Amino acid sequence: MANAMLHQTVGTFQLLGNSGTRCEIRNNSVKLIPRGFEVEVGLSKRKIYSSREWKLGVIRASASQTSVVDPVLAPSNNGTRESPTKSNEAALILIRHGESLWNEKNLFTGCVDVPLTKKGVEEAIEAGRRISNIPVDMIYTSALIRAQMTAMLAMTQHRRKKVPIIMHNESEQAKAWSQIYSEETIKQSIPVIAAWQLNERMYGELQGLNKQETAERFGKEKVHEWRRSYDIPPSNGESLEMCAQRAVAYFRDNIEPQLQSGKSVMIAAHGNSLRSIIMYLDKLTSQEVISLELSTGIPMLYIFKEDNFIRRGSPVAPTETGVYAYTRGLARYRQKLDEMLH
């Protein structure tokens, strides 16, 4: 097993097990390896889970050490990622944060940075349970703690057990100080990108006021107009249209390219920033979006395929077969998790 350049395919590897058979790798694929064998590649040993998944697996070498590509995410023959299918299909999960301390007190929150309640923590964990078999390669959150807590708590339930890691790109130093120096560790992590553009809409002078008291003072209709009209902003705040301008632009410029490259994405954000993104995904009119209400902590699944967003509703539970029947890619991903974890 010679040292080789990063990502160079190596020629032979040792099968440990009953027979101690040696095997050749042909055309970047490892074929017909019996279940239960361990592959020794450089310094690392990996168990073979099934011969089928290893047909797609390639063995890669780094300057000092050879490692095995994660079979769940191994590149397929056409060079795209396998998550969740070979045909550039990707999952998109949207989650509105769990209940916050100001949701509980019925206060206008907007861009005030308020954490989750205990109920919100539980909602986030339950959301995570529901999406625990759906691939997540990248996570986007707003810059606000309630969305970040939701994403992190949800990921504690994910069966793939990758580690979500917040990217610190706010300065060159922050970037340099948070570098990871192991390719293998990077592969076992999920980048989390916090973007202010996904924040809740800025509620201006309503922030911190009680919703009920404000309705009594200004009249129900006026407050409903501030809360749910498309283009009427509250005093010194953003309308949904203004919120959509920054949130949808961020989605199109930063998140859509990830989906196009086959990466599955989770977005943890807010009632109004997500309403504006859903308006874009579902092509809702400004009239239709008015009646769109999102509950806290309920994940919504979309499949991105051939430049279209296909709404799949909300996964009910990890065992719910219907959700996995949505695409063959999702079913296959789940099956691989079952095989890896069994």
Ligand SMILES: O=C(O)[C@@H](CO)OP(=O)(O)O
């Ligand atoms: O207070 C807020 O920031 C939002 C979300 O909780 O309220 P609304 O329901 O009016 O969109």
